[in-house]
Amino acid sequence: MRMSSIQNSPLKTYLDHLSRGELAYQFSPEAGRAVFYPRVICPFTGSDKLEWRVSKGLGTVYATTVVHPAEGKPFNVALIDCDEGFRLMSRVEDIAPDAVCIGQRVRFRVHQGGDEPCPVFTPVEGA
Amino acid sequence: MDGLKRGSAAIVGVAESELGQVADGMSVFDLMAQGTRRALDDCGLSLKDIDGLFCATAQSRLSVLGLAEYLGIDPKFIGSTIVGGSSFEFHVAHAMSAIALGLCNVALIAYGSTQRTIGRKQASVREINPYETPFKPFLPSSAYALAASRHMHQYGTTREQLAAVAVAAREWALLNPAAWEKKPLTIADVLSSRMVSYPFTVRDCCLVTDGGGAIIVASAERAKSLKKPPAYVLGCGHAVTHANITSMPDLTVTGALASGKAAYAMAGLGPADIDAIELYDAFTINTILFLEDLGFCKKGEGGAFVSDGRIAPGGNLAVNTNGGGLSYCHPGMYGLLLLIEAVRQLRGECGARQVKDCEVAMAHGNGGVLSSQATVILGTPATL
Numbered sequence: 001m002r003m004s005s006i007q008n009s010p011l012k013t014y015l016d017h018l019s020r021g022e023l024a025y026q027f028s029p030e031a032g033r034a035v036f037y038p039r040v041i042c043p044f045t046g047s048d049k050l051e052w053r054v055s056k057g058l059g060t061v062y063a064t065t066v067v068h069p070a071e072g073k074p075f076n077v078a079l080i081d082c083d084e085g086f087r088l089m090s091r092v093e094d095i096a097p098d099a100v101c102i103g104q105r106v107r108f109r110v111h112q113g114g115d116e117p118c119p120v121f122t123p124v125e126g127a
Numbered sequence: 128m129d130g131l132k133r134g135s136a137a138i139v140g141v142a143e144s145e146l147g148q149v150a151d152g153m154s155v156f157d158l159m160a161q162g163t164r165r166a167l168d169d170c171g172l173s174l175k176d177i178d179g180l181f182c183a184t185a186q187s188r189l190s191v192l193g194l195a196e197y198l199g200i201d202p203k204f205i206g207s208t209i210v211g212g213s214s215f216e217f218h219v220a221h222a223m224s225a226i227a228l229g230l231c232n233v234a235l236i237a238y239g240s241t242q243r244t245i246g247r248k249q250a251s252v253r254e255i256n257p258y259e260t261p262f263k264p265f266l267p268s269s270a271y272a273l274a275a276s277r278h279m280h281q282y283g284t285t286r287e288q289l290a291a292v293a294v295a296a297r298e299w300a301l302l303n304p305a306a307w308e309k310k311p312l313t314i315a316d317v318l319s320s321r322m323v324s325y326p327f328t329v330r331d332c333c334l335v336t337d338g339g340g341a342i343i344v345a346s347a348e349r350a351k352s353l354k355k356p357p358a359y360v361l362g363c364g365h366a367v368t369h370a371n372i373t374s375m376p377d378l379t380v381t382g383a384l385a386s387g388k389a390a391y392a393m394a395g396l397g398p399a400d401i402d403a404i405e406l407y408d409a410f411t412i413n414t415i416l417f418l419e420d421l422g423f424c425k426k427g428e429g430g431a432f433v434s435d436g437r438i439a440p441g442g443n444l445a446v447n448t449n450g451g452g453l454s455y456c457h458p459g460m461y462g463l464l465l466l467i468e469a470v471r472q473l474r475g476e477c478g479a480r481q482v483k484d485c486e487v488a489m490a491h492g493n494g495g496v497l498s499s500q501a502t503v504i505l506g507t508p509a510t511l
Contacts, residue, residue: 036258063378065273066324066325067264068323077269077273079273079378089259090262102276116261
């Protein structure tokens with residue numbers, strides 16, 4: 001029998017949330033700030049006390065590029081700063097990849113259709 | 128770096144291996160060994176003098192073991208720090224530390240890559256990051272492109288200014304017989320080339336070549352009696368800020384700020400004292416970021432600074448005098464070649480591209496996705 005004090009890896013917990021349509025992140029009470037990507041200890045304090053929270057799903061484009069693959073259509077890759085204070089890589093959908101701009105407000109949704117659910121964003125007005 | 132004495136070690140021998148596209152079947156160790164033979168000839172030492180061994184390559188997990196076996200040596204001190212293209216600037220500081228502690232006397236630092244002949248996918252292991260890989264960034268290009276997007280947004284840097292970096296590198300390369308690229312390049316050429324990851328076209332991105340080489344580091348005492356004037360290590364510094372681009376704190380400020388500060392402090396010098404500046408130009412934005420972070424211009428002014436031929440041959444700042452990773456050679460981990468060019472500039476061996484009265488040269492390495500930064504400041508005997 002395998003003995004482990006960690007029942008679910010940080011990644012598994014994150015993906016379980018995502019499969020329920022939630023963008024999960026960790027919060028470090030000792031540091032008083034968000035932690036992302038999910039880990040077993042806090043990179044600000046070293047503490048293993050990390051709480052799971054669910055993001056409201058609103059954020060701002062921090063940086064953006066359009067990848068032009070050798071085959072297939074160009075697509076967006078962006079870094080999104082979520083309002084809770086963490087950054088993740090994602091893409092903005094529903095608009096042309098070169099129309100994505102830094103400072104744009106975006107809302108999370110789960111992209112379906114891939115092998116695994118993944119968190120993507122769409123533009124929002126007045127958010 | 129704190130604890131290291133300015134000028135206590137020197138680079139005494141340097142050599143490239145074959146560059147560009149090497150013969151089929153050549154291994155990374157063949158290239159390291161070829162560089163080693165040439166670097167030993169450059170300084171007049173022999174293999175039995177080597178008692179410190181350092182190397183890095185993307186194509187061998189236990190590379191220092193492979194190189195020791197290949198060369199038939201049993202080094203007293205080894206190091207194979209691998210932090211991307213800047214690894215060799217780290218090795219210089221580590222070799223200098225080991226020499227200062229008496230752990231070794233003469234250190235060899237070697238590199239080899241056959242990524243062009245075997246293909247990039249074969250040459251480096253693809254690493255899966257569950258938080259980035261699903262979005263298919265074209266790495267490393269897209270990570271640097273994200274940094275460029277941020278610089279353009281915050282400071283108004285333009286694609287034309289990025290292109291000016293590639294054009295300057297090409298002009299230097301045309302003065303270097305060893306450079307891969309042989310034809311002139313214009314800003315219009317850069318802008319109209321195939322887009323890779325906006326704002327970069329293929330001409331904003333480094334070459335994909337084979338190549339390698341070796342350098343030999345010895346104590347200042349040992350360095351005095353060798354064939355060529357030593358290039359003394361006046362200062363070195365490094366910084367590691369992140370591994371993945373998502374975790375880079377501010378995409379417009381690199382670890383070069385800290386690595387440069389440490390190197391300048393150790394050397395007792397500042398940006399105005401550097402005669403030849405060799406910066407790790409894997410992408411055009413790199414040169415702009417490092418010129419800013421290393422204090423050659425103010426943060427945000429790098430785009431304007433590189434325009435109008437200022438860093439090209441005949442400009443007032445000699446930057447990437449070999450033609451850089453953009454036009455001379457980029458085997459994937461380019462940092463060793465920066466050190467070789469810096470040493471040659473100090474010796475006055477650079478022919479048509481020689482910087483006049485070059486007394487102090489800088490080699491600044493970058494690794495990963497702006498992740499690891501290491502600065503080495505070298506000087507002629509007159510600067511000691």
